[in-house]
Amino acid sequence: DQQVKQNSPSLSVQEGRISILNCDYTNSMFDYFLWYKKYPAEGPTFLISISSIKDKNEDGRFTVFLNKSAKHLSLHIVPSQPGDSAVYFCAARDYGGSQGNLIFGKGTKLSVKP
């Protein structure tokens, strides 16, 4: 069973508009959430994170929102740029748990069209 779910395999957005990528999780013990970005033939790179004690974290054009009651987080990119076109992975970690390993979703491929 998937503990971290990204139900949209792909998303297409016009340049300058907002991109919203969604992620749901099932394990209520997760206490740290991250977004990674991956270009083809490269490894994933860290984008932004949020601790479970917060409901929002912002870094430039990127904002992550966490709704613990709904076990849902989202990544907002405003404004979207063509260079943002990549696969975005949501990941969660149960840092206080027995292993503390990072669990990844399947990813959402974002295409930003000029």
Added chain:
Amino acid sequence: EAGVVQSPRYKIIEKKQPVAFWCNPISGHNTLYWYLQNLGQGPELLIRYENEEAVDDSQLPKDRFSAERLKGVDSTLKIQPAELGDSAVYLCASSLERTGGLPGELFFGEGSRLTVL
């Protein structure tokens, strides 16, 4: 600062052959991870090292996969013998984990793409 370095980037072998991947983590990072990424999937953890100790290898298929991290720095991941289903990208990552601190950010290498024919 140099990133996580992996080699080879690409490897094509026939089934039943052995293969090995090498990873050099970021200097000073105490934790090293090997992940498997199949096409259209997210990375899945194979093994995690804290220094030279494997603290989680529960997802490593131990009948054919082995890993080591001698001296707590570089690491190798070996498959022997390889099967068709092992075709995937093998990602290495490292992080600096501090006791009582926030989880360290994982830095990934570019990956080693394995094709088994």
